[in-house]
Amino acid sequence: MTARSHRMPFGATVLAQGGQGVEFALWAPSAETIVLEHRAVGSEPASLPMPRDAQGWHRLTVPEAAHGDSYSYRLSDGTRVPDPASRFNPGDVHGPSVVMDPRRFEWTDDAWRGRPWEEAVVYELHVGAFTEEGSFNAARERLAALAELGVTAIELMPLADFPGQRNWGYDGVLQFAPDASYGTPDALKALVNTAHSLGLMVLLDVVYNHFGPEGNYLHAYCPEFFNAGHRTPWGSAINFDGPGSRTVRDFFVHNALYWMEEFRFDGLRMDAIHAIHDETQPHIVREIREALDAGPARERHVHLVLENDTNQASMLMRDGKGLPVAGTAQWNDDLHHAVHVLATGERDGYYADYADDPVRRFALALAEGFIYQGQPSPFRHGERRGEPSTRLPPPAFVSFLQTHDQVGNRAFGERIHPLGDPLLVRAAMACLLLSPHVPMLFMGDEFAASTPFQYFCDFGPELAAAVSEGRRSEFGGFAAFADEAARARIPDPNAEATFLASKLRWRERGTRAHFSRLCEVQQLLSLRHRFIVPHLAGMAGAGIYRCDNDMLQVQWDLGPSKEGEGDGALAPRLHMLAYFGAQPAEGIALPPGELVYSDGASEHVGSLRLARGAVRVTLEALHGG
Template identity: 50%
Template sequence: MTPALHGPQLTKTGVSLRLWAPAARKIEAIVQGHAHVMTRTADRPGWFIVDLPGASAGLTYRFRVDDGNDVPDPASAFQPEDISGPSEVIDHAAFRWQAKNWRGRPWHEAVFLECHVGAFTPEGTYRAMIERLDDLVGTGITAIELMPLADFPGARNWGYDGVLWYAPDHTYGTPDDLRTLVDQAHLRGLMVFLDVVYNHFGPEGNYLARYAPSFFNDAETPWGRAIDYTVSEVRAFAIDNALHWLQNYRFDGLRLDAVHALHEPGGLAMLGELSQAVARLAAETRRHIHLVLENDDNRASLIRPAEPASAAPFSAQWNDDYHHAWHVLLTGETHGYYIDYARSPERLIARMLKSGFAYQGEASAHRGGQSRGEPTKGVPPAAFVTFLQNHDQVGNRALGDRLEWSADPKAIEAALAITLLSPMPPLLFMGEEFGARTPFPFFCDFHGELADAIRRGRRIEFAEAYDAYGNEVPDPLADSTFQSAKLHWHQRDATQRERHALVTALLAVRRTEIIPRVKEASFGEGDIQPDRTLHAEWRLAKGEALTLLANISPRLATRIHLPIRGRPIWGGHPPERLPPWSAFWVIGGQ
């Protein structure tokens, strides 16, 4: 691979520091109180560089811009004193990996558990997560997906306010602690994915505009000025970052947050370049490396295998439609974006089991009648990550409440039986595998005017909830709000143990019956009856078919009279009258 442009480089004789600062007149590297003038490079406009002979890993430094304030390296490898402290040089090659022969797992084996490092355990560290890995393997999880780690301000954050993209947040441990977590997961056969945010920087600690204002353009995002990916150095900053996580930390894949919020005239060329760079890395290292999108625009062209190489190889997209339709069906909520699923959520569930997205170009009421999505013809089931809960859909509620707070447990179990055995790769949100009731509210650690602005914004966004619950709505800035989100691994009651047994049993069936057959799966039929009797069928390899019959209602329903060929793998043979909230799976010849 081509060496990264950004960040410090260890050389044979010392350390080389570099910074792209096209608007600066002078840049100095401040090392142990001494200023080292950086030289403009002749071959790359806007770049400054300085070589420090005899320096080594562990060196800390800042950059001084035009004799003004000192700032961290935007490509800092580690910030031991948070975002405004000195940057530390890290020797990524010094770590001794134990899982030396790990090459990852193929995409069709993915069963995700999304995790927040700080809330996953009482300790909230990378190393503390290792103690729970055996539990996840025993449950049937094959991949953990970490919420963003890029260094953020303060001691607690969801991670989407990161400002130093290359530095894993010090709150959770050191870079080698993170590598140890990844290594230990690999030794257990677990893939590890990382959520990365390339659509904005957080509101505090981003100094790029001072010396590289061309990093941004005049377009606005929900989080401020948009990043300008038409600038080659800016594109390289994001692409190098993706390769940084995949090479130096050996993540098995990345989930790219909200790519619909990227502003790039003429399309999403940066995504194409990034995917090609990752494809080259995978080929050179013979690793399975996977890229997953979050894209509210439902652009099927980005995950359609037949598209040109410039739009590949994104393995899949999070299917928010799937969550939204199920949430409406299970809870009856129809406010906000749920209005698009209010009329007939069961019909949309059937459509997604038949072809992927619920919205494939249809008008969206929530978006003022604008069309949303692209047709999914030719896109395989494996390209749609399905889930009933995730950090967004739990955390972006006033109370951070999970489905367990409002939905019928039997209905949730039926939804899990459908989600965990369908050919689409499933994702669970940490604790969902045992029916956790722990909230996951929004939390952060800002101060002063920014903290007050966040409080005001939350009160406006969730005005009805504040009217209904008053002081019960958690303060997003309070440490107690963060503490309330931590999972209680040792306090699971009998009901939670039963839920965990159910999920474990479902994933055991997925491991033995679905995963060996799902690689070549394609969509087939799908329909829903007025009594909410659901039927779906997928074509598998070697002429086999996977068939689902389900009753997604609280009432007894009459079975759809279709020839059911094959052997039951879940629920037994479908009876003439389907019990409330029941699911039956059969594998057989077409």
């Protein structure tokens, strides 16, 4: 058994192995005086002035302080604030922090070296809505079912401490403290430890582009943390490139390392990096990658997944050894949007960019990753979006039929299953899971969950009212919500009922319709792991596609399997055929190769008859001369 911790210049650091003696450190250059309010377990609080150095660090070592003690910082105006690098804040974002000695947790995963990225099948989940209990411990009990399904990585929506008892996580303000509504830091470590024992990677969604609107006290004593020269929807941008930015950058670099080293996460998903303002070189994303490569990645596989609306292929490029220079992969919204239009017929909002021939756009996304690779976007008033992505291997794209964003940002949080044509949704799922992209399921996808996933939060009264009104007004531009009565039916994000309605009902997995879907997904993932995954590591670039009369055909040259290297066999070719037309198609040429999967496609005298929603996948063996 092994104890692990990450040493950093921020926060409260327990000095002795037994949990005694604590060094407190706060960076606050604009504050002349900071008083540590320390309270040992079972004792009265003590007020201890903290010496300040020329760089604006306030530091104090308290020999009698120990694991479990509470503390906060008192500003000159009397305001008490939590530690921005708090490891645990059980009293929520306005309460005191608690000293944690991470070495007290005993890990049992010493043999774990992670998994290569090409093996990833990602399952995105919200800890609070994943189970009825909504805790780390309850989620841990469900991990074996995901591993049995064929999932190889779970991705947790953000955990940084947020205000109240429920939140998507993107309003976090204490970046190092797992939200106490889910359990203790040790409970989170136990979840990761168990996942590793089941062969599951664990990724964490982190938000480095803004702090939430409630509970962020940094403006009060450390304005240097923000750069007023860059404006964002959340106010001044985080200071990644202005005066004093070195310490701010270190804060987030250490945060990334902290989750990897102290909690043994296998990767991060960085939220909306297009909203990070950083004009320095290297960009903070690349600096984090370099820090990971110099640290935890020396011992195990560590991955960095990006969300980036600007489709910067340059952030996903590989070096001469085929290793990522920054992002391992990116969430591929383009593919999702094309599928959504194809399956549902919706064309509102950003879906308008994909309304023109969605079958062709789906084929393009499967073959090349991005659909927008520098072309003007009508939704963005003609602004060009994206960079060419054909040099990227398909595993550089995390693709999906839905995510928390695409479901939860709908007025009622509906999933694609009740919205779309069932045959087309089923076909799109088969295409996704049998493509060389890294597929991602949103919790409940695997059994077509009936529950919605709605936007929920738990802000203080004044902010709660503003969020509720803003949520309803943002849909005013849609025809379905043109009148006030229609908008009034949109669930209140702050109501507990909105959160409770979003919880998965695990008992559905055993009912007939849902169990059938579960078996289909399990079969597809089994085929993926058997036929496709062994050939993904050596892929060098995009596939090619054609699209005629609502039928797409895509082929990819895969990499050689490890077993086949050096025996004269070339990398095989994967062929995918899918039909989305209303009437059956006759006389379609048979794709070459060994049959991997076929549904809705029947052979007739050397050709195929395709029903609506048909999918056929073959693997063609190629040999040298």
